[in-house]
Amino acid sequence: MTHSKTNTRRSLLLAGILLASLSFGATSAMAKVYTIWVDGLACPFCSYGIEKQLSKLPGVATLKTSIKAGTVTLKTKGNQKIAESELRAAVDRAGFSVRKIK
Amino acid sequence: MKPVIVKAILAGLCVLGVSAPVLAAPQTFNTALPVAEGEFLFRQQFFAKKADKDPGPTNRDVTVLGSVSVLGYGINRDIAVFGVLPVLDKTLKVSPVPGTRVKRSASGIGDARLFARYTVLSKNGPGRSFRIAPFAGIELPTGKNRVSDGLGTLPATLQLGSGSWDPFGGVVATLQTLDYQIDAQASYKLNTEANGFRFGDELRLDASLQYRLWPSELTGETSGFLYGVLEGNFLYQEKNRSNGVTLANSGGTQLFASPGVQYVTRRWIAEAIVQIPLVQDLNGTALKDNYTVRAGFRVNF
Numbered sequence: 001m002t003h004s005k006t007n008t009r010r011s012l013l014l015a016g017i018l019l020a021s022l023s024f025g026a027t028s029a030m031a032k033v034y035t036i037w038v039d040g041l042a043c044p045f046c047s048y049g050i051e052k053q054l055s056k057l058p059g060v061a062t063l064k065t066s067i068k069a070g071t072v073t074l075k076t077k078g079n080q081k082i083a084e085s086e087l088r089a090a091v092d093r094a095g096f097s098v099r100k101i102k
Numbered sequence: 103m104k105p106v107i108v109k110a111i112l113a114g115l116c117v118l119g120v121s122a123p124v125l126a127a128p129q130t131f132n133t134a135l136p137v138a139e140g141e142f143l144f145r146q147q148f149f150a151k152k153a154d155k156d157p158g159p160t161n162r163d164v165t166v167l168g169s170v171s172v173l174g175y176g177i178n179r180d181i182a183v184f185g186v187l188p189v190l191d192k193t194l195k196v197s198p199v200p201g202t203r204v205k206r207s208a209s210g211i212g213d214a215r216l217f218a219r220y221t222v223l224s225k226n227g228p229g230r231s232f233r234i235a236p237f238a239g240i241e242l243p244t245g246k247n248r249v250s251d252g253l254g255t256l257p258a259t260l261q262l263g264s265g266s267w268d269p270f271g272g273v274v275a276t277l278q279t280l281d282y283q284i285d286a287q288a289s290y291k292l293n294t295e296a297n298g299f300r301f302g303d304e305l306r307l308d309a310s311l312q313y314r315l316w317p318s319e320l321t322g323e324t325s326g327f328l329y330g331v332l333e334g335n336f337l338y339q340e341k342n343r344s345n346g347v348t349l350a351n352s353g354g355t356q357l358f359a360s361p362g363v364q365y366v367t368r369r370w371i372a373e374a375i376v377q378i379p380l381v382q383d384l385n386g387t388a389l390k391d392n393y394t395v396r397a398g399f400r401v402n403f
Contacts, residue, residue, distance in 0.1 A: 037228070039226035039227050039228060039231075040224070040226030040227070040230070040231035040278075041229070041231075042229050042230055042231055042278045042279055042280050042283075043278060043280075043283070043327060043366055044325065044326060044327060044366055044367050044368045045366050045367070045368065045371055045400075045402060046135060046136070046278075047368055048368040048369060048402045049136065049137070049138030049141055049176075049402070050138070051368075052138060052141055052402075053138055053139070065368075066322045067280065067320060068280070068320035068321060068322055069322060070228050070229050092179055093138060093139040093140075093178070093179055094136065094138040094139070094179070095135075095136025095137070095138060095139075095176075095179045095180075095221070095224070096136070096226060096231075097224075097226045099228065
C-alpha cells in the first residue's frame with residue numbers, strides 16, 4: 001500500500017517535470033529573435049536610450065546590446081512579431097540609425 | 103584618427119604639464135550626442151574654484167564652491183531642451199588697506215539657464231557617430247543680485263546673479279567612435295545691463311578629447327568604459343561697464359587645460375576634472391584664477 005502510494009507520487013512528479021519542460025521548450029522555440037545592427041552606437045550610455053525606446057514596443061521580452069558588434073538582440077514574448085518598421089522607428093527615436101535587421 | 107595618434111596627443115599633453123586626473127568627455131561644456139525622444143538625463147556637478155593671484159595691492163582671495171544641476175529632455179531625435187541650475191557659495195577675502203582683512207560672502211541659487219539644441223547633421227556608421235548641433239538659450243536672473251553686508255552692496259562679481267537676461271548661442275560638434283570621442287564647441291553670450299552694471303560679452307571656444315583606457319579590448323559583455331579626458335577652454339571676455347563707464351580692470355583672455363577621467367556605464371557616468379589656467383592675459387588688475395576642480399555624475403532615467 002505504502003509502496004504503491006510512493007510510486008504514484010513519483011509518477012505524478014515526473015509527469016509534472018516533463019510537462020513543465022515541454023511547456024518551457026515550446027515557449028522558447030516560439031520566441032522571435034531580432035538582431036538589429038545600429039549605426040552610431042559607440043558607448044554604453046547611448047545604448048540605454050536605444051533599449052528604452054525598443055522596450056516600449058509591445059511584446060518585447062528581453063534586450064541585449066553588444067557595443068563591440070553594434071547590435072541589439074531583441075527577444076519577444078511568446079511568438080509575438082514586431083514589424084521591422086517599428087524597430088527602425090524606435091531606434092530612430094533614440095537618435096540612431098538601423099543598418100539592417102535579421 | 104588612428105588610436106596611436108590619439109595616444110600620442112594625450113601623452114604629449116601630459117608631458118606638457120597637464121598630468122593630474124582632471125577632465126573627460128565634455129565636463130566643461132556640452133556634447134552633440136542625442137537625448138532619446140521622451141527621455142530625461144540628469145547631471146549633477148560639484149565644483150571648487152580658487153582665485154587669489156591678485157596683480158593689485160588689495161590681496162584678493164576668492165573661493166567659489168558650488169553645484170550645477172542639469173536636466174535634459176529629448177523632444178524628438180533632433181531636438182533636446184536643457185535646464186541648468188547652479189547653487190553657489192562665494193567668498194571674498196580682501197585687504198582694502200594694509201594690515202586689515204575683510205571677508206565678504208554670498209550663497210544661494212545662481213542664474214539659471216534654459217536652452218535648446220537642434221541636431222542639424224547626423225552621420226552614423228558602424229561604431230561611430232558624427233553630429234553637429236547648434237544651440238541657443240537664455241540665462242535668467244534667478245540669482246540674487248543686490249546682496250549686501252555691513253560694508254554695503256557686494257561687488258557685482260561676488261553677487262550670485264547678474265540681474266540681467268543674457269541670451270547665448272553656439273554650435274557643438276561631436277565625433278564618437280568605439281575608441282575615442284572628440285567634441286568641439288564655439289559659443290557667445292551677450293550680457294545685458296542690470297542695476298547699472300553690464301558684464302562684458304563672452305566668447306568661448308572649447309574642445310575635448312576622450313580616449314578609452316579600459317577595457318583595452320572590447321568584448322560582447324563590456325558593461326563600462328573608463329575614459330581618460332583632456333579638455334581645453336578658451337575664454338575671451340570684454341570689459342565690464344558700470345553706469346556707462348568701461349572698467350579697465352576687467353575682462354581679458356584665458357586659456358585652460360583640463361585633464362580628467364570619466365567612467366561610463368549604460369545608466370550612469372561618474373567623472374572628475376581639473377581646469378588649470380595656461381594663459382591668463384587679463385586687463386589691468388583683474389583677478390587671475392588658480393584652478394577649478396569639478397566632479398559629478400550623470401544618470402539616464
